[in-house]
Amino acid sequence: HKKHHVAGVAINVFGYRIGAIIGGAGALYLAAYFGWFWTYVFMAICVGISSMAILFNAEPKSILTDAMKERQERALNYLNQRGRSRGLSTRIMVWCYGAFLGPLTDFSKRKGWLWIFLFVLIFRLGDNLINNMANVFYLSIGFSKIDIANVTKFFGVFATIVGGFMGGLALKKIGQMRALLFCSILHLISNYMMIVLAQVGYNLEIFYLAIALENVTGGMVIIAFTSYLLLLCNRSYTGTQYALLSSLWYLGTPLASIGGWLADQVNDWITFFSIAMAAALPGIFILLWITYKYPQVMLHDIDERRAA
Template structure:
């Protein structure tokens, strides 16, 4: 019976990893491909990258989803069913829209998709922590979650491009993904094993928590309109067709909204958020670690921000080629890189791993510069025979560009290694009392580069071209490497403290 219960829990973790990974590409690279084939310009595609902003702010509403329970549905399974049902409905609605003819409406629904996806991630992480109550299950559970997550990204980020190429229809692909999420919602509600969460982050008033969250939203909107108003008074037109002016508005709105949101949250005493943030910033070097987290994969984020658009619009690769090379093969290589990075970290200290993998990430960006200079077909091609895997098929043999495969291989392997080192840093920085909120905060900051470089990348590429852009991605990776080198002593100290804490836990266990 114990074995069956453990198998049920681990199967649930695998399934939820898949459900969590499926929407990510649909707000990122798959969406980029749809925009590219629908005729949307590169700068606008870059601005569409901002729809992923909810992933960087999920820690703000994580305490509310941890505290409140949907009526009759259960605390974890209820939120899972609601977010997954919302994702299904949103994807089905998006399948009936055109990004080129209805850009504003399409972007609004895409933002909602990202919000629901980020919210699902919060609950999936909490469910996994509650379900795997035996420490012996943690390692296997984490591996199953990552495997399910990456498998879903192959479906929505790789196979989806092949389907879109064969069907000549991205709306049909999004409708299918919506159906899959609808099935996931039903499975979450009726088949997932129930879990019992033992404690809440703080014993504060629920009314005050909601009021604090509402005040924080008031701060966000106040900052947004304040920035727009000030720039308008200075003579800038928010409706200007100049992409640099559009970018100025975006950056100013974000810069004003964040501090005002924090200030309003403090005024309204949003206790769960304030206590968890205060706990983190009480650590020595907290601000420096946050800066390192943002900078560490910034060059990687720049290089990858417009990869799909670059390959389809810039080099005229077909969607099927991009799906097979960049998404299916690329994601498996990322998994391989993560395994290699994990194995190396058994021998390397956190500092050495971060420094070595950061340098490798920087060097890998030269690959995109090389393919931008040499172009498609420079190194010949590799034949891919026809295949039929029931859910996806290739009717005729296709050729894959060998230079593209080489660049994708190096970039994904080094990126996977860098991700492992970064995740190890995030885990070491978490306070055990606020693990969920701290990890949501730190992982959100780790996603800042991936989300917010996109509009800058789009405007920059339109101005200087692909070759100069990828050289710039190498230069922008340097601060992360330098920051890692400068923080050698704090990183070594953090690693030693984390190891000592783990040893103490095992003795008490």
């Protein structure tokens, strides 16, 4: 249900971050006191509990519109006409259509779907450039590995959780597209703290402030962006369509691997972070274009018009 959507996304991000703390800093603490054997035993128990929770969870109901049923019926009729209506192979073909071709066909019928694909692909490019080189930057200005672990891996995770709940509040108060745009611009502005840190050098207070702003606004963006991806998905094809969109999202991470080469070429952290901030602008401009040109592309708008 739409009213549970934002809460579900927030809980998902919260659970992921708590898992990151347990599996990251928590594992190191356990290993220090009890050894790696018992650490792996504890982690295996955690995975087992999570798996049991999934197995005992009810299967969501599938919702098929008349248009979707018609497309699947046409696929079955096509196979019947070609004399392939019997056997396991036909059932597999029909299942493949429903699981893969149907979801892709459905998404390609959306207005502006190519713009959406491009937006999802490049939206996090600037952020990924910064993240890929962050630890190298911190070490280069004098922070120790312990400093980095305490500030980014521990304090930063809690800041991201706070940002997640703030992002959920923004979604509830101002709506999906405005919240996504607001959080994106806020996070872009927060990236300027990396330039400030590059100017002042080793300063633990500024480091904490930079990570606080970066991770709080980053958590807001993650909530708003994940919510946007889910709302783009047809409820009947959520699994496949979300997998497609999230794959495009994560494909942007290796695209940002040029960060090392870029940092070496410019040989100046202030210039590097300025370029990274500029790399985030095309995604925001495309978001503005999608919001203006295709204001009702999300599924819940389509469903509401059908129900009207």
